[in-house]
Amino acid sequence: MNFRRALIIGLPYFWLLVFFLAPFLIVLKISLSDTAIAQPPYTPILDLSAGWQGIKDFVGGLDLESFTWLLQDSLYINAFLSSLKIAFISTFLTFLVGFPIAYGMARAPQGIRPLLVMAIILPFWTSFLIRVYAWIGILRTEGLLNQFLLWTGLISEPLQVMNTNIAVYIGIVYSYLPFMVLPIYSTLEKMDDSLLEAAIDLGCSRLKAFWLITLPLAAPGVIAGCFLVFIPAMGEFVIPDLLGGSSTLMMGKTLWIEFFSNRDWPVASAVAIILLLTLVVPIVLFQRQLERQQEASR
Amino acid sequence: MTEQGGTSLTGTHQPQVFAPWLDETAEPIVEFRGVTKKFGEFTAVDDVSLKIHSREFFALLGPSGCGKTTLLRMLAGFETPSAGKILVEGQDISAVPPNMRPINMMFQSYALFPHLTVAANIGFGLRRERKSNSKVKARTDEMLKLVQMEKFADRKPHQLSGGQRQRVALARALARNPKILLLDEPLGALDAKLREQTQFELMNIQEELGTTFVIVTHDQEEAMTVASRIGLMNHGDLAQVATPADIYENPNSRFVADFIGDVNLITGTAGESAQENGEAVVVFHPDGGQMNFNARSPDGIQPGTKCDLAVRPEKIHISPTKPESAANLLEGHVHDIAYAGNLSTYHVRLADGSIVKAQEANRQRLGNRDITWEDPVFLSWESGSAILLDR
Ligand SMILES: Nc1ncnc2c1ncn2[C@@H]1O[C@H](COP(=O)(O)OP(=O)(O)OP(=O)(O)O)[C@@H](O)[C@H]1O
Ligand SMILES: [Mg+2]
Numbered sequence: 001m002n003f004r005r006a007l008i009i010g011l012p013y014f015w016l017l018v019f020f021l022a023p024f025l026i027v028l029k030i031s032l033s034d035t036a037i038a039q040p041p042y043t044p045i046l047d048l049s050a051g052w053q054g055i056k057d058f059v060g061g062l063d064l065e066s067f068t069w070l071l072q073d074s075l076y077i078n079a080f081l082s083s084l085k086i087a088f089i090s091t092f093l094t095f096l097v098g099f100p101i102a103y104g105m106a107r108a109p110q111g112i113r114p115l116l117v118m119a120i121i122l123p124f125w126t127s128f129l130i131r132v133y134a135w136i137g138i139l140r141t142e143g144l145l146n147q148f149l150l151w152t153g154l155i156s157e158p159l160q161v162m163n164t165n166i167a168v169y170i171g172i173v174y175s176y177l178p179f180m181v182l183p184i185y186s187t188l189e190k191m192d193d194s195l196l197e198a199a200i201d202l203g204c205s206r207l208k209a210f211w212l213i214t215l216p217l218a219a220p221g222v223i224a225g226c227f228l229v230f231i232p233a234m235g236e237f238v239i240p241d242l243l244g245g246s247s248t249l250m251m252g253k254t255l256w257i258e259f260f261s262n263r264d265w266p267v268a269s270a271v272a273i274i275l276l277l278t279l280v281v282p283i284v285l286f287q288r289q290l291e292r293q294q295e296a297s298r
Numbered sequence: 299m300t301e302q303g304g305t306s307l308t309g310t311h312q313p314q315v316f317a318p319w320l321d322e323t324a325e326p327i328v329e330f331r332g333v334t335k336k337f338g339e340f341t342a343v344d345d346v347s348l349k350i351h352s353r354e355f356f357a358l359l360g361p362s363g364c365g366k367t368t369l370l371r372m373l374a375g376f377e378t379p380s381a382g383k384i385l386v387e388g389q390d391i392s393a394v395p396p397n398m399r400p401i402n403m404m405f406q407s408y409a410l411f412p413h414l415t416v417a418a419n420i421g422f423g424l425r426r427e428r429k430s431n432s433k434v435k436a437r438t439d440e441m442l443k444l445v446q447m448e449k450f451a452d453r454k455p456h457q458l459s460g461g462q463r464q465r466v467a468l469a470r471a472l473a474r475n476p477k478i479l480l481l482d483e484p485l486g487a488l489d490a491k492l493r494e495q496t497q498f499e500l501m502n503i504q505e506e507l508g509t510t511f512v513i514v515t516h517d518q519e520e521a522m523t524v525a526s527r528i529g530l531m532n533h534g535d536l537a538q539v540a541t542p543a544d545i546y547e548n549p550n551s552r553f554v555a556d557f558i559g560d561v562n563l564i565t566g567t568a569g570e571s572a573q574e575n576g577e578a579v580v581v582f583h584p585d586g587g588q589m590n591f592n593a594r595s596p597d598g599i600q601p602g603t604k605c606d607l608a609v610r611p612e613k614i615h616i617s618p619t620k621p622e623s624a625a626n627l628l629e630g631h632v633h634d635i636a637y638a639g640n641l642s643t644y645h646v647r648l649a650d651g652s653i654v655k656a657q658e659a660n661r662q663r664l665g666n667r668d669i670t671w672e673d674p675v676f677l678s679w680e681s682g683s684a685i686l687l688d689r
Contacts, residue, residue, distance in 0.1 A: 197376055198409035200397045202474065203426030212422075216413045 024276075031269035032062040042265050066270035075254070076271065080278075082249040086165065086240075087233040090172035094229045095222065097173055098180030102221075103214075105181070106188035117185070120178050132171060132242050139167050139243065163245025171239035176232065180225035187221030188214070220293045227286040235275055251275050317541075318351040319527065325388055327352040327510050328373065328478060333382035335368050335534075342368045344534035345382070352477075355504050355511045357521035360531035361557070366514040367406075369531070370480050373512070374403045386478070397426075402476040406483045408467040410455040416466050417442065417451040423474040441469040444503065460487045464496065472507065481513040485520065497523050518558050522546070530554055548596050552687050555608040560643075562614070562654050564591075564607040568599045568686055579681055582607050586650055591626045592681035599686055606687045613683035614656035616644050617676050618669055624678035628654060632673045646675055 033042040044061030047054040070076040105116045123131060138144045139162045146158040161167050191214065199209035237252030244250070251271060258268035318324045326349035335343040343365040350356045358366045371377045373384060375396030383390050391399060402423070410419050421438040429437075442448045445465035455463055464484060471479055484500070485493045501524055504511050515521050521528050522542040529539045538545055538554045549555035552563060569581035569590065578598050582591045584607070593607050621627070633653060634645040637660075644656045656677055669675060 192407060192409065194405050194407050194409040195411060197396075198403070198405055198411070199422070200376075200395075201374060201401075201403050202423035202470070203397050205397060208426075213411060 027269045027272055029062070030265050031066050031267075031273050032064065033266045034061070034063070034065060035264050035266055040265070041263050066266040067274075069267060070270055070274065075249075079249045079251050079254040080274070083234055083251040084278075086168060086172070086248075086250060087230050087236075090169050090176075090233050091226050091230045093169055094173045094176055094180045095226060098177055098225060099184055099218075099222070101177075102181045102184035102188055102218075105185050106191070113189070117182070120181050120185075124178070128175065129238065132175070132238055135167070135171055135174065135243060136162065139170065162243065163247065165244065165248055167243035167245075168240050168248055168250075171243045172229075172233050172236060175239065176229040179228035179232075183224040183228065184218055184221040187218050191217050220289065223289050224286070224293075227282055227289070231279055231282055231286070234279060316353070316526065318354070319349065324351060326350055326385075327354075327387055328512070329385040329388075330369070331383045331385065333369075333372065333379045333384060335365070335372060335377060336380040341534055343372070343379075346534070346536050347382075348529060348536060348539065350510065350512060352510055353508050355501065355513070355524055355526045357525035357528045358512065358514045358531060359518060359521040359528050359557075360516065360537075362516060364531040365534040366516075366531055367482055370403070370482055370512065370514055373478070374401055374480055375399050400477040401480060402471040402474055402478075403480040404467050404471040404482065404484050406486060408455075408463050410463055410466055410470070412455050415452050415454055416447060416458070419455065419466055420470045420473050422470065427474065437473060441473045444472070445469045461492050461496070464488065468500075468503075472503070472509070475507075476509065478510045478512065481511060483514055483516070485515075485517075493520070494523075500524060522558075528558075530557060532557075548685065549608065549687065550597075552606050552608070552689065555606075555685075555687060560611050560655060560657075561608050562611060563687075564609075564654075566605065566607060568595070568603045568605050569601055571595065571599070571601070574681075580686055582684075582686060589627065591684060593684035593686045594682055595686040597688070599688060604689055606689060607684050608687050609679055609684040611643060611655040611657035612641075614654070614677050614679045616646070616656040616658060616669065617678075618673060620676050621678050624676075625681050626679050626684065628677040630654065630675060630677065632669060632671055632675055635669075635671065644669065644675070646677055 030042055033044065035041060036043040044058045046058045050057070101120075105113060105120075108116055136143070140146075141158045141160065141162065143162070145161065146155075149155045150158065161170075195213055195217070196209050199213045200206065204212060235252045236250065237256055240248045240250045240253050241256070244253075252275075255268050255271045255275070258264045258271060262268075328348075328350040330346050330348040333343060333346045334341065346369065358369060360366055368377060372379050375391070375394065378392065383392065385391065386400065411422065414422065417438050420441050421434045424434040424437055438451075439448070442451055445468055447462065447465050447469065450458060450462060450466075455466070458466065464487065468481075468484070471481075481500075485496055488496060497520060500511070500513075513521075513524065525542055527539060527541055528545050530537045530545065532553055537557075538550045540548070545554060546558055549558060549561075555561045556563070564582075564584050566582050566584040566587075569583055571578045571580040573579075578595050579592050580595045580599055582593050582605075584591065591607060593609075599605060615621070628646075628648060630646040630648040632644055633647040636643040636645070640660060641657055642660055644658070646654050646656060648654060654677060
C-alpha cells in the first residue's frame with residue numbers, strides 16, 4: 001500500500017528527473033566545459049575509473065569561460081535583444097490578428113462553433129515544416145504574393161519580403177495563431193451575454209460596453225495567449241532560418257549555428273542555458289496567472 | 299402598496315386609494331399598443347395592449363414560456379416588436395436605443411460585472427452619466443445604504459451570497475434613478491424565507507422611491523404579495539389584468555382561476571339568473587348531477603351556456619353532519635387529507651368518483667379532528683363564493 005502511494009507520488013518526479021533535470025544537468029555541465037577536437041567535442045570528461053582524483057580533475061576543469069565569451073561578443077547580446085524584440089512584436093501582432101478571430105468565433109451561432117474551433121486546429125494536421133515551406137512559395141520574389149500584387153497593379157516592382165524580419169513576423173503570427181485564438185475564445189465563449197446587456201442598460205454604447213466589460217473579462221485569455229506565443233517565439237529556430245535569411249538574428253538560430261556549424265558545444269549550451277533562464281520568468285508568471293484564474297473561477 | 303382592492307378597514311378614515319387604472323383619462327407611464335413579437339414563425343407575444351401607471355408595482359405572471367421576459371425585454375429595448383408600439387410617457391420609444399431609455403433592468407441572473415467591486419458595480423451607470431467623482435460616490439453610498447450593503451462595498455461579486463448579490467443588482471439598477479425599473483424573476487434564486495423578506499424590502503423601497511416597478515415572476519404568491527396589479531399571461535396573450543384580490547375572486551376564465559391559487563372546477567350548464575345584491579346569481583346544472591347550484595356571474599351569462607363553476611377550496615365548508623340550510627350541497631367520502639401545518643386540505647370523493655377539495659384552518663390539534671379518512675362528509679358553500687366561467 002505504502003509502496004504504491006510512493007510510486008504514484010514519485011512517478012511524476014521521476015518523469016521530471018529523466019526528461020528535464022538530467023538533460024538540463026548535462027547541458028549545464030557542457031556549458032561549463034571547454035571545446036576540444038575530440039569525440040565528444042569538449043573536455044573534461046568524467047572518468048570514474050580514476051577514482052577520487054578523476055572527480056577532482058573533472059570539477060577543476062569546469063569554468064564559466066563560455067558565459068564570459070557570450071558577454072564579450074556583441075553577436076550574442078544582439079541575438080538575444082533581437083529575439084526579445086521579434087518575440088514581443090510578433091506576440092502583439094498575433095494578438096491583433098487573433099482577438100477578432102476569437103471574438104467572431106464566440107459570437108457565432110452555437111451550432112457552428114465546434115466547426116470553427118476545428119478549423120483553427122486543422123492546420124496542425126499537416127507538418128509544421130511543410131507549412132513554413134509553403135510560406136516561402138508565397139513570399140519569395142516570384143511568389144504568389146508578388147504575382148498577385150503585380151497583377152492588381154498595386155506595385156510595379158516585386159516586394160522583398162522573403163529573408164526579412166517581416167517574413168519572420170508573418171511566419172510566427174501564422175504558426176502560433178491557434179495558441180492565441182483558443183484561450184481568448186474560451187474566455188469569451190464563457191462570458192454571459194446578459195453582462196453586455198446590463199452594461200448597455202446602464203448607459204453604455206456597444207463600443208463602450210466592449211471596452212469596459214468584454215475586454216477586461218477576456219484579459220485572462222489574452223494573457224495566456226500572449227505567453228503561449230511569446231515563450232516559443234523567443235526560442236524559435238525554424239521560422240527565422242527558413243524565412244528570415246541571414247540578416248535575421250535570433251537566439252535559436254545562433255544556438256543552431258554554434259552547435260552544428262562551429263561545433264562549439266560549450267557555447268551552444270551556454271546559449272541554451274541563458275535562453276532557458278530568460279524564459280523561466282515568463283513561464284513562472286504564466287503559471288501564477290493560471291493559478292489566479294482557477295482561483296477566480298471557483 | 300397598502301391599498302390593493304380599494305377597501306378600507308376603518309369606516310371613518312378613508313385612506314387615499316391608489317387605483318390610477320380606474321381613471322380612464324389618466325396618462326399611463328407605459329403603454330403597449332397591439333405589441334406582437336415573432337421569433338421566426340413562432341409568436342412569443344401576441345397583440346398585447348396594456349397600460350401601466352406611474353408608481354405602480356405591476357407583476358407579469360404566467361407559466362414558463364408564455365412571453366413575460368420577451369415583453370419586458372421589448373420595454374427595455376433589447377428586442378424590437380414585430381408589430382405595435384410601446385409608449386413611455388406618451389412617447390413612442392421604438393427609435394430610442396436601450397442605453398438612452400429612462401428604464402433600468404434587474405436581470406434574472408443579476409449580471410453583476412465580475413471584475414468590478416460592489417461599489418463599482420453600483421456606480422457603473424452613474425459614471426456613464428459623466429457625473430463628478432464625488433457625486434458618483436455620494437449616490438453609490440446612498441444606494442449601498444438603501445440595500446444595507448455598506449460593509450461589502452469593496453468585495454467582488456463572487457465573494458457575496460446569493461441574497462447579497464441580488465441586493466447589489468437591485469441597487470445598481472436603481473442608482474440611475476430610472477422612471478421604470480424592470481425586474482425579471484429577481485427572487486428566483488432565493489430560499490423561501492429570504493424571498494419573503496426581500497419581497498417586503500422591495501415593496502418598501504418601491505414605496506420610498508416612488509419608482510414604477512414591473513416585475514416578472516412565475517410565482518403567483520409572490521405576485522399577489524407585491525403587486526398593485528397583476529397581468530396574467532398565457533401563450534403570448536394577456537389573459538387578465540386586475541388587482542390581486544380581483545384576479546383571485548373574479549377570474550375571467552378557467553385558465554386564470556386554475557393558475558391563481560387552487561380551485562375546484564365543475565362542468566355544467568348555466569340556467570336562469572336572478573338579481574341579488576346588484577349581482578346576477580345564476581342557477582347551475584352540473585353535468586350528471588341531480589342537485590343544482592347557485593353561483594355568481596359578474597359578466598352575466600345566457601341560460602343554456604356550457605360553462606364551469608369555480609369555487610376555491612377554502613370557501614367550501616366541510617362537516618360530518620348535514621348542514622341545516624345550504625343552497626349548495628355535495629355529499630362524499632374523505633379520500634385523502636393533505637396536512638400543511640396551518641391548513642388541512644380534504645380531498646373528498648363524490649359518488650361519481652370526482653374529487654372536490656375543501657380547505658379548513660387547523661384550529662384544533664391533529665388528534666382532536668372529528669373528520670378522518672373514509673368518513674362520509676357534506677360539502678357546502680355560499681352562492682357568492684362560486685363563480686361561473688364561460689368557456
Ligand atoms: N431569441 C429567441 N429566439 C427564439 N425564440 C425565443 C427567443 N426568446 C424567447 N423565445 C421563445 O419565446 C417564448 C417566450 O419566451 P420568454 O422568455 O418570454 O418566456 P417567459 O414567459 O419569460 O418564460 P420563463 O418563465 O420560463 O422565463 C418561449 O417559447 C421561447 O422559447
Ligand atoms: Mg423569463
